[in-house]
Amino acid sequence: xxxxxxxxxxxxxxxxxxxxxxxxxxxxxxxxxxxxxxxxxxxxxxxxxxxxxxxxxxxxxxxxxxxxxxxxxxxxxxxxxxxxxxxxxxxxxxxxxxxxxxxxxxxxxxxxxxxxxxxxxxxxxxxxxxxxxxxxxxxxxxxxxxxxxxxxxxxxxxx
Amino acid sequence: xxxxxxxxxxxxxxxxxxxxxxxxxxxxxxxxxxxxxxxxxxxxxxxxxxxxxxxxxxxxxxxxxxxxxxxxxxxxxxxxxxxxxxxxxxxxxxxxxxxxxxxxxxxxxxxxxxxxxxxxxxxxxxxxxxxxxxxxxxxxxxxxxxxxxxxxxxxxxxxxxxxxxxxxxxxxxxxxxxxxxxxxxxxxxxxxxxxxxxxxxxxxxxxxxxxxxxxxxxxxxxxxxxxxxxxxxxxxxxxxxxxxxxxxxxxxxxxxxxxxxxxxxxxxxxxxxxxxxxxxxxxxxxxxxxxxxxxxxxxxxxxxxxxxxxxxxxxxxxxxxxxxxxxxxxxxxxxx
Numbered sequence: 428x429x430x431x432x433x434x435x436x437x438x439x440x441x442x443x444x445x446x447x448x449x450x451x452x453x454x455x456x457x458x459x460x461x462x463x464x465x466x467x468x469x470x471x472x473x474x475x476x477x478x479x480x481x482x483x484x485x486x487x488x489x490x491x492x493x494x495x496x497x498x499x500x501x502x503x504x505x506x507x508x509x510x511x512x513x514x515x516x517x518x519x520x521x522x523x524x525x526x527x528x529x530x531x532x533x534x535x536x537x538x539x540x541x542x543x544x545x546x547x548x549x550x551x552x553x554x555x556x557x558x559x560x561x562x563x564x565x566x567x568x569x570x571x572x573x574x575x576x577x578x579x580x581x582x583x584x585x586x
Numbered sequence: 587x588x589x590x591x592x593x594x595x596x597x598x599x600x601x602x603x604x605x606x607x608x609x610x611x612x613x614x615x616x617x618x619x620x621x622x623x624x625x626x627x628x629x630x631x632x633x634x635x636x637x638x639x640x641x642x643x644x645x646x647x648x649x650x651x652x653x654x655x656x657x658x659x660x661x662x663x664x665x666x667x668x669x670x671x672x673x674x675x676x677x678x679x680x681x682x683x684x685x686x687x688x689x690x691x692x693x694x695x696x697x698x699x700x701x702x703x704x705x706x707x708x709x710x711x712x713x714x715x716x717x718x719x720x721x722x723x724x725x726x727x728x729x730x731x732x733x734x735x736x737x738x739x740x741x742x743x744x745x746x747x748x749x750x751x752x753x754x755x756x757x758x759x760x761x762x763x764x765x766x767x768x769x770x771x772x773x774x775x776x777x778x779x780x781x782x783x784x785x786x787x788x789x790x791x792x793x794x795x796x797x798x799x800x801x802x803x804x805x806x807x808x809x810x811x812x813x814x815x816x817x818x819x820x821x822x823x824x825x826x827x828x829x830x831x832x833x834x835x836x837x838x839x840x841x842x843x844x845x846x847x848x849x850x851x852x853x854x855x856x857x858x859x860x861x862x863x864x865x866x867x868x869x870x871x872x873x874x875x876x877x878x879x880x881x882x883x884x885x886x887x888x889x890x891x892x893x894x895x896x897x898x899x900x901x902x903x904x905x906x907x908x909x910x911x912x913x914x915x916x917x918x919x920x921x922x
Contacts, residue, residue: 446830450827508737509737513737517739517740520741525741533739537737537738544634
């Protein structure tokens with residue numbers, strides 16, 4: 428990545444690039460990973476507890492308990508976003524709060540809140556998918572490619 | 587009067603007769619809270635959008651400036667103002683309220699000194715007697731335009747900066763009591779190929795160094811001639827790069843004379859400020875509040891303010907353009 432960026436620079440710019448890089452604080456990758464692991468794992472544990480709650484108390488199977496569990500996690504995430512807490516947790520937790528379903532809910536809720544001032548149609552409706560849009564577009568496309576591969580393998584008699 | 591290549595010297599010595607500074611909740615918690623004329627505990631300022639809140643802050647800064655000078659809107663001749671929002675709306679809308687002949691400026695975060703330099707030029711040339719220069723930035727409105735929604739949970743790297751919620755205005759007149767604007771150096775656009783919008787300090791540092799060097803060369807001065815040289819919003823990262831870059835070019839500014847407004851405005855332990863403050867409001871509020879107050883107390887006699895600006899747009903960095911940067915320097919004296 429950095430070599431690709433550097434290639435288009437003039438020699439003076441390259442020299443400055445190295446000069447500035449030496450003085451740039453490094454992203455704390457290790458502690459970020461540990462935090463993401465703990466928080467992400469914590470959210471998954473919470474999901475598991477909610478799922479078990481549905482299994483033990485109601486007439487759900489392991490497969491059908493998934494939907495209400497995700498719904499609850501989404502509600503929690505949207506509430507925390509609306510109360511202005513989620514972004515502060517995320518600055519600490521990084522990928523831990525971004526990767527689970529709570530992160531996806533946060534992208535939509537934050538964009539919807541932010542663009543409320545531009546009205547319901549062009550603001551909330553139009554901009555709600557500003558950050559979530561690419562996730563949906565590429566998610567659906569990758570699902571399609573994977574399904575295609577699976578179908579071809581099955582047709583060829585594999586699996 | 588032009589001196590050297592790019593420096594204006596003002597023989598008539600325009601005076602900053604009054605200033606007004608307004609800040610938001612984070613600024614109120616910072617170490618310079620005492621130097622603000624007005625602080626708000628709420629980012630919304632009772633408005634229904636962040637953009638309106640920014641306009642309101644700017645109007646308040648102008649009002650306070652006029653009130654302190656004992657003047658009214660009709661006494662003003664020109665209003666020079668700029669901000670970070672698209673099409674400089676905050677400034678234009680504040681100018682609508684003021685109803686004073688208006689010039690809209692854009693120099694990103696260097697707008698504060700761009701305005702002051704031009705305002706001083708108008709007063710010095712005698713083409714205007716009372717010129718108001720202002721600028722503003724609003725954390726949430728800027729985040730919304732340049733980055734992500736305010737409530738979006740993204741982790742910012744340690745090089746990122748926190749946009750100041752604040753507005754500052756200064757009123758220039760040919761005579762009166764107050765600090766004098768003696769010279770200004772207009773900067774060149776410098777692009778050293780940095781393209782990370784989360785490291786503006788690193789991108790802007792060479793522009794600051796270029797303008798400081800140019801100013802000292804044109805004025806045949808040395809850093810020791812100043813009591814303080816303050817850059818606009820380089821933050822921790824950019825300030826360190828700028829200091830080292832100056833040393834590399836054989837121009838060492840003693841550390842006790844050299845500071846950065848972005849470092850001053852927030853508590854160094856404040857976790858979300860990361861590298862420091864940024865935005866038009868950063869240099870405007872720190873200079874028009876804190877630094878001028880120190881001058882009036884007699885702690886400083888001659889200062890050089892080097893406001894730095896990153897001239898990028900959200901579109902330009904998505905299209906993988908590098909970040910062009912600029913810095914304008916204004917020299918202010920009091921009691922010399």
